């Protein structure tokens with residue numbers, strides 16, 4: 001049964017049983033309407049209340065300021081890798097055009113303008129590659145390359161003093177991934193080098209750590225997250241963005257005359273926001289699940305509680321692994337270690353397989369590392385209880401004793 005399994009997979013992740021129990025009723029007969037929620041119109045009053053409820057819960061949890069919009073999209077985090085490039089480049093062009101009122105001046109300014117990427121793991125690498133594909137390598141600056149300081153591997157966020165950021169006037173936006181799910185690397189806090197959000201537009205992928213700690217939304221131009229780890233089901237993506245990104249966008253004519261790409265309509269934040277996330281058929285069931293999860297988080301004490309619990313759980317796991325350094329080699333360096341995805345190698349022929357198999361026999365599953373890096377990965381999202389972590393900790397301790 002569900003109670004027999006403690007699932008530590010990296011995503012899609014476990015969801016609270018309470019929400020899934022309610023969801024199983026909702027999908028058959030939502031609120032006694034005689035229809036399942038996937039059958040209801042996305043334009044009904046019922047759906048609009050669900051959207052408002054989810055949006056309000058997210059606004060409350062992250063204290064999203066009034067001059068920021070929340071939109072719900074599809075296509076996962078990967079679609080956002082593309083959307084942010086089109087939309088933020090558009091914003092930059094329009095802002096420059098307002099300053100110069102002359103297309104030729106903007107054309108000149110575009111030469112040498114760059115998008116800065118802090119590449120600290122697999123996902124930020126992918127995002128930077130997508131930007132190169134869309135606007136050309138010459139517009140992409142890898143301002144920090146974690147592989148270069150990690151002997152060809154991800155595991156350390158380069159020191160800020162070593163970052164090579166584009167000068168402010170030429171910087172279109174700066175992109176980073178707050179938590180690298182595959183590599184177990186997380187920014188300990190907002191990077192000092194990026195200032196306070198006023199000078200540089202900062203875009204952040206929080207797909208795997210959103211709602212696990214406080215965030216000063218004001219420092220960001222845009223935050224996005226696929227829902228399927230800390231918030232809900234696959235199929236929903238959350239985007240929080242500053243309202244001026246919606247209003248300051250160039251005309252198609254401007255983009256064409258500058259030779260810049262035009263985004264597919266489904267990636268156009270302005271269009272999605274103007275239509276209250278309902279430009280096309282949004283999966284309202286997924287919005288409902290996310291809303292229920294977020295309302296539970298609010299009731300449980302809000303973001304402060306999640307931050308405290310996440311910290312306690314990951315501290316315990318790291319301390320247990322650190323206690324047996326001959327057996328467990330934590331992959332990322334201290335200071336770059338993720339609270340959400342704990343990546344470790346087990347030293348000794350066949351021991352990782354044995355670890356995963358023994359854990360599975362005790363109902364602890366999803367512990368295998370990402371196929372690209374191997375090892376063991378414990379994913380510690382909001383829905384993982386402290387009791388589940390305690391059980392895993394005891395298992396790790398027993399494994400260490402058996403192999404000492």
Ligand code: PMP
Nearest residue numbers: 076077078123179181207208226
């Ligand atoms: N960013 C991060 C940090 C992720 O962990 C993932 C997926 N694991 C993605 C982006 C890609 O998300 P999706 O599969 O929803 O496109």
